[in-house]
Amino acid sequence: MLKVKSINAFYGDIQILHNVSLEVGKGEIVTLLGSNGAGKTTTIKAICNLNPAKSGEILFLDKHIEKTPSYKFPHLGISLVPEGRHLFPDMSVKDNLLMGAYGQNDKSAINSALEEVYDIFPRLKERSSQQAGTLSGGEQQMCAIGRGLMIHPMLMILDEPSLGLAPVIVDKIFDALKLLQTRDNVTFLLIEQNAQLALECSNRAYVMENGSIVIEGKAEEMLSSKEVQKAYLGL
Ligand SMILES: Nc1ncnc2c1ncn2[C@@H]1O[C@H](COP(=O)(O)OP(=O)(O)O)[C@@H](O)[C@H]1O
Numbered sequence: 001m002l003k004v005k006s007i008n009a010f011y012g013d014i015q016i017l018h019n020v021s022l023e024v025g026k027g028e029i030v031t032l033l034g035s036n037g038a039g040k041t042t043t044i045k046a047i048c049n050l051n052p053a054k055s056g057e058i059l060f061l062d063k064h065i066e067k068t069p070s071y072k073f074p075h076l077g078i079s080l081v082p083e084g085r086h087l088f089p090d091m092s093v094k095d096n097l098l099m100g101a102y103g104q105n106d107k108s109a110i111n112s113a114l115e116e117v118y119d120i121f122p123r124l125k126e127r128s129s130q131q132a133g134t135l136s137g138g139e140q141q142m143c144a145i146g147r148g149l150m151i152h153p154m155l156m157i158l159d160e161p162s163l164g165l166a167p168v169i170v171d172k173i174f175d176a177l178k179l180l181q182t183r184d185n186v187t188f189l190l191i192e193q194n195a196q197l198a199l200e201c202s203n204r205a206y207v208m209e210n211g212s213i214v215i216e217g218k219a220e221e222m223l224s225s226k227e228v229q230k231a232y233l234g235l
């Protein structure tokens with residue numbers, strides 16, 4: 001579904017990504033692992049054209065998207081849930097969710113999408129009129145994911161959804177992702193530092209170090225390989 005081929009990305013003159021290649025197949029959960037500063041967010045920014053790659057290829061459903069501006073990604077069927085969530089703190093939960101459907105006109109489709117989000121995260125329904133800025137961290141993450149779901153994405157890209165959240169909340173969020181994968185056939189590219197957790201719910205994974213992919217494989221094989229765990233995952 002998504003193919004990234006040998007991209008190089010820079011901030012100013014400093015090269016951050018070195019020939020990064022990865023693939024996400026239809027229906028998969030693929031995780032990009034790596035410690036702080038490895039280049040994970042930079043990879044997402046290159047894919048979504050927020051900080052375009054200087055070279056390399058990016059294809060979605062076999063079409064080149066290197067030049068597609070990020071605001072068009074929802075039309076392609078790609079939702080990005082960025083690091084730090086980026087909610088509108090003064091707007092209600094419901095209005096934040098509705099922002100995810102911005103530009104769509106079909107009212108009944110929007111309402112049914114909203115109901116589906118409430119079905120996956122009942123907590124958001126209870127809090128629908130509350131200002132998003134007053135939600136707990138976990139609820140804010142649910143709201144950010146819910147907003148991304150409003151377009152019924154084919155591919156959802158999540159940058160560190162577990163960051164700063166209590167383990168029970170993280171489990172809830174990952175359970176929701178699994179449900180979306182199995183029930184609604186949503187494909188995921190997940191960015192995580194939490195290797196154990198991410199590998200448990202992923203099909204395949206890549207590990208990034210200093211802007212390069214250093215290892216890739218099936219998640220279960222990575223979880224069972226002592227060498228991989230020791231060398232790359234800090235487990
Ligand atoms: N806006 C920026 N300007 C300059 N350097 C940046 C910027 N954002 C990130 N970097 C640098 O790029 C490297 C990779 O960062 P990032 O992709 O955010 O890592 P990760 O998401 O894996 O923690 C780091 O060395 C970081 O300091």
Ligand SMILES: [Mg+2]
Nearest residue numbers: 040041042083
């Ligand atoms: Mg990051």
